[in-house]
Amino acid sequence: MHAEIVSIGEELLSSDSDTLDTNSVYITKQLGAIGVRVLYKTTVGDDEKRIIEVLKLALSRTQIVVTTGGLGPTVDDMTRQGVAETTGRPLQFHQELLDDIAAKFARFGARMSDNNRIQAMLPEGAITINNPTGTAPGFIVEHQKRIILSLPGVPREMKAMMEQTVIPYLRQKVGTPAVIKTRVIRLAGIGESLIDEQIGHLEKLTNPTVGLNAHTGQVDVRITARTATEEEAAALIQEVEEEVRAKLGAYIYGVDREPxxxxxxxxxxxxxxxxxxxxxxxxxxxxxxxxxxxxxxxxxxxxxxxxxxxxxxxxxxxxxxxxxxxxxxxxxxxxxxxxxxxxxxxxxxxxxxxxxxxxxxxxxxxxxxxxxxxxxxxxxxxxxxxxxxxxxxxxxxx
Incomplete structure (x- = not known):
């Protein structure tokens, strides 16, 4: 299955901000480990209309949409409203969620404001994602054979929710290939554009997938196969690796983690x-x-x-x-x-x-x-x- 990650927050787009979108990198790796390939990453500010536009586009081109950010209690946290409007599911108040949020504030020794009530409102029929390290619950909406998973933007909270709830949930939904095998061929002395001229056609493959990752003075060719057995994965990778070596062998200095x-x-x-x-x-x-x-x-x-x-x-x-x-x-x-x-x-x-x-x-x-x-x-x-x-x-x- 394919996914899109939607990162929400004005701080990710502002020229005055130093905030980097590290969440999408982490989510991509976690999804890849269970065989879900991320095809798109989109960043959008705190504007409900634009969030809805982005979500509709994401649902039109992938089966899984993961949002991060915009689940706080302030007026500019618009993810809940955006998902509700996109899926046609009105927001519903959940007293048990508000009680849980209040209990967390009490444990933190902090005062809960009236604004936090919005965090207890989820799109109709949504599945709650417990937040073990923060106050904002996430949620899952299953909509027309598509899935939206909404997580907080705080990295610590997002990671805990991915590991404890999201990944186990997705494993049940999408299944996982028995084997996901990767081979990294490492090159030096040649630029990315020249490599692309030689093996660009391989980058259009779907299994195994082939991607380039350029470093300073070096380029990695990453080959990833998803199959039922180790032997099948190795065979798919070997076929592509042989072609890479035939085209670019003089520039290959190592494989996998060799520096x-x-x-x-x-x-x-x-x-x-x-x-x-x-x-x-x-x-x-x-x-x-x-x-x-x-x-x-x-x-x-x-x-x-x-x-x-x-x-x-x-x-x-x-x-x-x-x-x-x-x-x-x-x-x-x-x-x-x-x-x-x-x-x-x-x-x-x-x-x-x-x-x-x-x-x-x-x-x-x-x-x-x-x-x-x-x-x-x-x-x-x-x-x-x-x-x-x-x-x-x-x-x-x-």
């Missing part, structure tokens, strides 16, 4: 060389990423700051980050005995990486970056390019 750092460690060990490293403005991010791979770290020589300062005197101060990185690599190779060098530069408004291995050089420059994000971004790209050049030198451009 790029481990693949780089193997490549550097096989190459048997030492690498000169210069990091400017990165707080040593690349070195820190390799701390889990002491063998690789032992083959990297971080050049002395005094020597780097001397190199920079020979570079045009007006040069951009990429030109500076390229010149520093050239100087590092000419003033040391290394045959490989990498330079990472992270500035306030630009960043660059340059890698040279046995006379072949690759570089990238970026006209963006901040002091907080640039180090991680440029270290990721640096590691990706290093791995590629150590394993596939001369096989093509990045």
């Amino acid at each position: 790029l750092e481990a693949a780089f460690n193997r490549a550097l060990k096989d190459a048997g060389m030492r690498i000169a490293l210069i990091e400017i403005g990165t707080q040593g991010m690349l070195s820190r990423r390799l701390e889990s791979q002491p063998e690789a770290l032992a083959q990297i020589d971080v050049l002395d700051e005094a020597l780097v300062a001397q190199f920079r005197l020979e570079i045009d101060p007006q040069a951009d980050s990429r030109a500076t990185a390229e010149r520093l690599v050239s100087l590092a190779l000419s003033h040391t005995r290394h045959v490989a060098a990498v330079v990472l530069i992270a500035g306030e408004n630009s960043m660059a990486v340059c890698v040279s291995v046995n006379g072949e050089t690759r570089s990238r420059g970026y006209g963006y970056g901040t002091s907080t994000t640039a180090p991680d971004i440029i270290a990721g790209w640096g590691l990706s390019i290093l791995w590629w050049m150590l394993t596939h030198k001369g096989m093509g451009k990045l």
